[in-house]
Amino acid sequence: MVRKLEKWRLRIGAALVTLGLLLNGYRPAAAQEVPTTLIEDFQGWFQLITQGTISGPLKGYFELQPRFRDDIGALDRILxxxxxxxxxxxxxxxxxxxxxxxxxxxxxxxxxxRFWQQFQNVAKAGDLLITNRSRLEERLVPNTDGTSIRLRHLLRLEYPFDAAKLWSLIVADEIFFNLNDVRSLPAGLDQNRAFAGFGNRLTPALKLEFGYMANFVNRPELPDRLNHNLVVTLLYNFDAR
Structure with missing residues (x-):
């Protein structure tokens, strides 16, 4: 049953990511014809992540992620x-x-x-690491009139390119859809994030990732946004010590 679920989830995820790439490429192109319909910003997203076994089969995860907007000049939010x-x-x-x-x-x-549930599959094809992640979020957002339900799917590819396999090339795309209508958050495409960067295994337990993300945000009642994000992630897995 789990294998069948994985098979169908991978197919659906690939279709969602393909759609997201097409939409991410289409909307900014349209915005070039009407520049006032697109707002651009350079941002910095910095992630500190730790994870590992709590007890038996149960594992824990914690992420702290400050994001800076306005050319990394002002704190935008903290996750x-x-x-x-x-x-x-x-x-x-x-x-x-x-x-x-x-x-x-x-x-x-x-x-x-937000309350969220996630199904994640990590598979290998030779040295290529393929991650598919489907996440469902129930969002309680200020100044809205209900709970917004959002589905997001990530496809991520990572490939080591040095003999010691300490350095890797990473490309990823994640698409977001709102599944219901609430005030200021209509159903449909919410955003798309396309990422390209590098990973460096600093120690068996500590990994650094950094790169560029094009984050297109669909805003039906406001000008759309295209955020050019510097993304830096430091991940510590205490199971790998």
Missing amino acids: IRPAVYFNVSPTSTLWFGLAIVPAFQTNGTFTET
Whole structure:
């Protein structure tokens, strides 16, 4: 049953990511014809992640992610994202998590709360590491009139390119869809994130990743956004010590 679920999830995920790439390429092109319909910004996203076994099959995850906007000149928001997860097959895990997201805007601070569930599959084809991740989020967003349900799917490819396999090339794409209508968050495409960068295994337990992300944000009632993001991640896996 798990294998059948993985097979169909991989097919659906690939289709969603392909659609996301097409949409991510189409919208900015249209914006070049009407420049006022697209707002661009350079941002910095910095992630600190730790994960590993809590007890028996149960594993824990914690992420702290400050994001800076306005050419990395102002704090935009902080993501505080804990979770627990466990294996449902040798290559797949099931996750349950929470996210608390205070956003620092010019007119005040607003905090979003998310509950999320995730199914993740990590497979290898030779030295190529293929990650498919499907996440469902129930979002309690200030100034809306209900709970926004969002589906997001990530496809990530990582390939080592040095003899010691300490350095790797990483490319990824993640597409987001709102599944229901709430005020200011209509159903349909929410955003798409396309990433290219590098990974460096500093120690068996510590890994550094960095690169560029093109983050297209669809805003039906406002000008769309294209954020050019510097993304830096430091990940510590205490199972690998």
